[in-house]
Amino acid sequence: xxxxxxxxxxxxxxxxxxxxxxxxxxxxxxxxxxxxxxxxxxxxxxxxxxxxxxxxxxxxxxxxxxxxxxxxxxxxxxxxxxxxxxxxxxxxxxxxxxxxxxxxxxxxxxxxxxxxxxxxxxxxxxxxxxxxxxxxxxxxxxxxxxxxxxxxxxxxxxxxxxxxxxxxxxxxxxxxxxxxxxxxxxx
Amino acid sequence: xxxxxxxxxxxxxxxxxxxxxxxxxxxxxxxxxxxxxxxxxxxxxxxxxxxxxxxxxxxxxxxxxxxxxxxxxxxxxxxxxxxxxxxxxxxxxxxxxxxxxxxxxxxxxxxxxxxxxxxxxxxxxxxxxxxxxxxxxxxxxxxxxxxxxxxxxxxxxxxxxxxxxxxxxxxxxxxxxxxxxxxxxxx
DNA sequence: ATAATTAAGTTTCGATTCGAAACTATAATA
DNA sequence: TATTATAGTTTCGAATCGAAACTTAATTAT
Numbered sequence: 001x002x003x004x005x006x007x008x009x010x011x012x013x014x015x016x017x018x019x020x021x022x023x024x025x026x027x028x029x030x031x032x033x034x035x036x037x038x039x040x041x042x043x044x045x046x047x048x049x050x051x052x053x054x055x056x057x058x059x060x061x062x063x064x065x066x067x068x069x070x071x072x073x074x075x076x077x078x079x080x081x082x083x084x085x086x087x088x089x090x091x092x093x094x095x096x097x098x099x100x101x102x103x104x105x106x107x108x109x110x111x112x113x114x115x116x117x118x119x120x121x122x123x124x125x126x127x128x129x130x131x132x133x134x135x136x137x138x139x140x141x142x143x144x145x146x147x148x149x150x151x152x153x154x155x156x157x158x159x160x161x162x163x164x165x166x167x168x169x170x171x172x173x174x175x176x177x178x179x180x181x182x183x184x185x186x187x
Numbered sequence: 188x189x190x191x192x193x194x195x196x197x198x199x200x201x202x203x204x205x206x207x208x209x210x211x212x213x214x215x216x217x218x219x220x221x222x223x224x225x226x227x228x229x230x231x232x233x234x235x236x237x238x239x240x241x242x243x244x245x246x247x248x249x250x251x252x253x254x255x256x257x258x259x260x261x262x263x264x265x266x267x268x269x270x271x272x273x274x275x276x277x278x279x280x281x282x283x284x285x286x287x288x289x290x291x292x293x294x295x296x297x298x299x300x301x302x303x304x305x306x307x308x309x310x311x312x313x314x315x316x317x318x319x320x321x322x323x324x325x326x327x328x329x330x331x332x333x334x335x336x337x338x339x340x341x342x343x344x345x346x347x348x349x350x351x352x353x354x355x356x357x358x359x360x361x362x363x364x365x366x367x368x369x370x371x372x373x374x
Numbered sequence: 375a376t377a378a379t380t381a382a383g384t385t386t387c388g389a390t391t392c393g394a395a396a397c398t399a400t401a402a403t404a
Numbered sequence: 405t406a407t408t409a410t411a412g413t414t415t416c417g418a419a420t421c422g423a424a425a426c427t428t429a430a431t432t433a434t
Contacts, residue, residue, distance in 0.1 A: 007296040009315035010200060015244075015331065016322055017201060018223075022246040031391070031421075036205075052411060059209040064392050066413060071390075088400045088411040108322070109194040124318075127311040128196035135203050135295070144202065218392080218420070239382060251421050253384060258419080275382040275429050 006131070020108050028101060030075075033058070033068055035105055038077060041094050042102035045147075045176035047165070049091045053179045057144055077101060145181040147174040152182060193318075207295050215288060217262075220245070220255055222292055225264060228281050229289035232334075232363035234352070236278045240366045244331055264288060332368040334361040339369060 018032075025032050040057050041049060055065045069092065072078050077098035083089035094102060147153050152163040153174070160169045164180050205219075212219050227244050228236060242252045256279065259265050264285035270276035281289060334340050339350040340361070347356045351367050 005296075006311055006315065009312065009319055010197075010296070012319050012332070013197060013315070013322070014201060014204060016319075019246050026246075026422085033391075050411075059206055059213075060391090061393050062412065063394075063414075067391075070413090086401070086411085090412080109192075109197070123310045124193055124314040125196065128193065128200070132196055132199050132203075135200070145199070213393090220420075237382080247420095248422050248424095249383065250385075250423075254420075257384090273382085273430070277383080 006127075017108065021105065024101075024104055030101075031068075033060075034072055034077070035101065037065075037068060037072060038094065038098050038102040039105055040177065041078065041092055042099065042106075043146075043175075043177045045173055045178050046091070048177060048179040049093070050089055051092065054092065056179070057177075072098070144177050144179070146176055147178055147181070150178065150181045152180060204295065208292065211288075211291055217288075218255075220247075221259055221264070222288065224252075224255060224259060225281065225285050225289040226292055227364065228265065228279055229286065229293075230333075230362075230364045232360055232365050233278070235364055235366040236280070237276055238279065241279065243366070244364075259285070331364050331366070333363055334365060334368070337365065337368045339367060 021032055021035050025035050028034075036058060037054065040054060044053070044057075047053075051065060051069060052062060054069070055062045058065060069078070069080075073080060076095055078092055078094050080090040081093050083091060147160070147162070147169055150162075153169075154161050154163045158168075160171070160174060161167060162169055162180070208219050208222050212222050215221075223245060224241065227241060231240070231244075234240075238252060238256060239249060241256070242249045245252060256265070256267075260267060263282055265279055265281050267277040268280050270278060334347070334349070334356055337349075340356075341348050341350045345355075347358070347361060348354060349356055349367070
């Protein structure tokens with residue numbers, strides 16, 4: 001048996017992911033960056049659905065993202081909901097069309113999800129967890145995690161809330177990407 | 188402990204990979220697509236270093252890829268080596284500058300590679316192998332694997348050769364991406 | 375052998391991405 | 405009230421992107 005690095009598998013999975021994303025984008029008449037925007041907006045929470053946070057997530061300039069978002073609005077994939085308090089801000093919200101496109105992206109992984117037995121699945125989870133945390137530290141860059149791995153998360157008998165904003169968090173919100181996310185530091 | 192899907196980890200790893208690639212591209216004054224081209228050319232074999240195969244790998248049109256390749260040639264990342272037999276073809280070869288950029292992309296994974304113990308690594312490899320094969324079948328798209336997982340690979344006491352082209356393959360070549368790659372079918 | 379077809383790659387076109395920088399409007403601070 | 409910071413848009417030039425026409429070389433059919 002010829003030796004495979006784990007990274008070989010990850011690279012192969014990346015190539016599939018990229019290929020499928022491009023295929024879907026082409027089918028919808030969009031660019032890949034548009035699907036990445038829809039992916040992010042499907043997963044982020046109410047603190048993180050602004051243009052500037054999206055800009056930070058994508059690693060592009062705000063002018064570029066502003067243009068791409070404007071096109072997605074024009075094509076009916078999302079709408080800009082003005083913030084009731086801060087008149088400068090808008091909340092980017094997926095339309096049903098946008099949610100459908102985002103869901104089709106996720107569908108790729110659903111197939112693989114049920115294929116691994118639970119015990120084996122657990123080992124992969126543990127290994128990927130180590131790999132992920134090390135890469136996060138090694139690269140020292142913003143990670144955009146969800147509440148469940150955030151040091152601001154507080155749990156008590158009533159449920160969960162964010163220690164930074166002091167607002168209650170539903171269990172659904174614990175899974176969402178947050179701009180305030182702060183990984184635990186193991187040093 | 189809140190449950191994490193394996194796909195959550197893979198998505199997080201993808202986001203890191205994408206962010207790092209964009210960061211490197213920005214530093215070099217390139218676009219991400221250029222790094223993807225350099226990545227591919229660093230890994231593909233002598234049957235697969237043409238513009239059309241690259242086009243198939245990237246999932247773009249040949250006009251688009253032709254333009255991007257021309258820019259990479261102009262910037263000194265690669266050269267076009269005319270095929271001695273077929274005058275229509277060119278072999279895309281990385282210059283030292285191109286190899287350096289490709290190597291810097293791979294460096295991201297080197298850090299994670301040594302962190303996982305060998306035994307754990309083996310289990311993760313097996314699970315990812317299952318995941319990869321299932322996703323390949325589920326999506327039924329061209330996968331661009333290397334010789335070691337190709338049904339054309341023949342092994343004997345003298346070494347390896349390709350059953351399709353009948354040419355000998357060095358052990359280094361067994362690791363390279365090939366356009367003729369045909370996955371074993373388990374049905 | 376010549377003609378028709380296929381294959382490899384380039385060029386052109388219009389729409390869009392991309393980064394940089396200037397700009398507008400609102401909010402926060404001094 | 406004046407200054408500064410924040411959120412986002414607009415403008416500009418270069419490059420990507422897909423589609424389609426085009427060039428040249430190889431292959432196939434007649």
